[in-house]
Amino acid sequence: MPPIAADSSDASTQFETRPPLLPSGPFELFLTFAKMSLSGFGGVLPWARRMIVEDRRWMSAEEFNEAFALAQFLPGPNIVNFSAVFGSRIAGPLGAVVAFLGLLAPPTAVVIVLAILYARYGEIDLLQRALEGVTCAAAGLIVAVIAKMSAPIFRKPFGPAPLVALAAFIAVGVLRWPLPYVLGILAPLSAALSYWRLRA
Amino acid sequence: MKDDGILLTLAAQFALMSFFAIGGATAAMPEMYRLAVEVKGWMSERQFADMFAVAQLTPGPNVIIVTLIGYHVAGILGALVATAAMCGPTCVLAFYIGHVWERFREARWRIAIQAGLVPLSIGLLAASAWILIRTADRSAAALAVTGVTAAIAYFTRLNPLWLFGLAGLIGAMGWL
Numbered sequence: 058m059p060p061i062a063a064d065s066s067d068a069s070t071q072f073e074t075r076p077p078l079l080p081s082g083p084f085e086l087f088l089t090f091a092k093m094s095l096s097g098f099g100g101v102l103p104w105a106r107r108m109i110v111e112d113r114r115w116m117s118a119e120e121f122n123e124a125f126a127l128a129q130f131l132p133g134p135n136i137v138n139f140s141a142v143f144g145s146r147i148a149g150p151l152g153a154v155v156a157f158l159g160l161l162a163p164p165t166a167v168v169i170v171l172a173i174l175y176a177r178y179g180e181i182d183l184l185q186r187a188l189e190g191v192t193c194a195a196a197g198l199i200v201a202v203i204a205k206m207s208a209p210i211f212r213k214p215f216g217p218a219p220l221v222a223l224a225a226f227i228a229v230g231v232l233r234w235p236l237p238y239v240l241g242i243l244a245p246l247s248a249a250l251s252y253w254r255l256r257a
Numbered sequence: 258m259k260d261d262g263i264l265l266t267l268a269a270q271f272a273l274m275s276f277f278a279i280g281g282a283t284a285a286m287p288e289m290y291r292l293a294v295e296v297k298g299w300m301s302e303r304q305f306a307d308m309f310a311v312a313q314l315t316p317g318p319n320v321i322i323v324t325l326i327g328y329h330v331a332g333i334l335g336a337l338v339a340t341a342a343m344c345g346p347t348c349v350l351a352f353y354i355g356h357v358w359e360r361f362r363e364a365r366w367r368i369a370i371q372a373g374l375v376p377l378s379i380g381l382l383a384a385s386a387w388i389l390i391r392t393a394d395r396s397a398a399a400l401a402v403t404g405v406t407a408a409i410a411y412f413t414r415l416n417p418l419w420l421f422g423l424a425g426l427i428g429a430m431g432w433l
Binding site: 070090094095096097098099100101105123127128129130131132133134135137138139140141142145146150153157159160161163164165166168169171172173175176179183185186188189190191192193194195196197198199201202203204205207208209210217218221222223224226227229230231233235236237240243244247248249250251252255256 | 273274275276277278279280281282283285287288291295303304305307309310311312313314315316317318319320321324325328329333336337343344345346347348349350351352354355358362365366367368369370371372373374376377378379380381382383384385386387388389390392393394399400402403404405406407408409410411413416417418420421423424425426427428429430431433
């Protein structure tokens with residue numbers, strides 16, 4: 058298997074310093090993303106950081122944050138976007154595909170097995186009640202994430218951000234309006250408000 | 258022919274949705290709910306909540322709930338199509354933007370957009386939580402589980418799997 062050392066003409070020139078180390082080949086890249094994916098319950102990000110920055114040293118903490126900021130800036134599942142960004146920086150299109158598959162193939166296989174089991178046993182009372190308990194906990198986890206994310210927008214001086222968040226919640230959560238319409242109005246508005254605040 | 262139709266529907270709906278998933282897969286959950294339960298009638302709200310729970314119990318990215326919806330609607334092929342549609346297009350976008358990102362990373366408009374999207378993500382996550390709470394929290398005990406989980410997750414870095422296990426056990430015992 059050929060090593061996928063990044064070609065100097067490739068994306069790695071975007072970094073002032075090259076990543077300290079590189080995966081030895083597509084297989085190691087795949088396995089690393091598979092491992093971080095299968096380690097991550099309720100979110101893969103902490104594991105991605107741990108494995109890429111601390112364990113394998115494929116990126117410095119700063120490079121990781123910068124690449125993840127891009128993945129977050131774009132729509133779609135953040136960590137999946139990150140796999141494409143990271144893979145392409147390491148080894149171009151092939152790297153992007155390998156990292157993407159490493160991240161998604163194992164959990165997809167696992168969840169299809171669970172889906173088959175659910176289709177067969179999902180109506181059993183005991184399982185029903187257990188899943189209901191898990192759903193209650195899952196809701197709690199989301200509430201905790203909201204609380205953590207909200208801290209900055211309630212910092213003084215207050216901006217329009219809390220109102221924007223409230224509007225999005227009511228439109229999508231309570232009124233159940235289609236997401237594209239709601240974001241079509243709120244996203245440009247919110248971006249314009251924050252641009253205006255940055256200028257001030 | 259009918260199968261082709263449903264696969265195309267899955268592909269189109271999830272590909273479109275992925276471009277409006279600001280703040281990740283969980284932020285798009287209310288839209289998945291609207292699509293699968295309210296618009297298409299593919300499943301009941303309880304089944305949807307079950308799938309969210311199963312997705313949480315599966316290691317890997319939270320977007321994996323899409324795979325479960327796809328499977329429910331059109332079997333293994335549906336699962337693969339829905340997953341690829343939700344994850345593929347924005348990755349292609351990420352691949353291309355990745356090459357020009359440096360040029361506008363420090364641009365004020367870019368920072369403004371990213372800052373402007375944060376409150377939207379928060380609002381969408383709140384909508385997700387609201388849908389789950391409405392569906393699953395039908396008793397004071399269930400609400401207590403949600404509240405205690407939120408507090409533990411906020412103040413500690415405990416692996417969520419413990420919380421799911423405990424909550425699942427409490428549910429199985431019939432205490433909710």
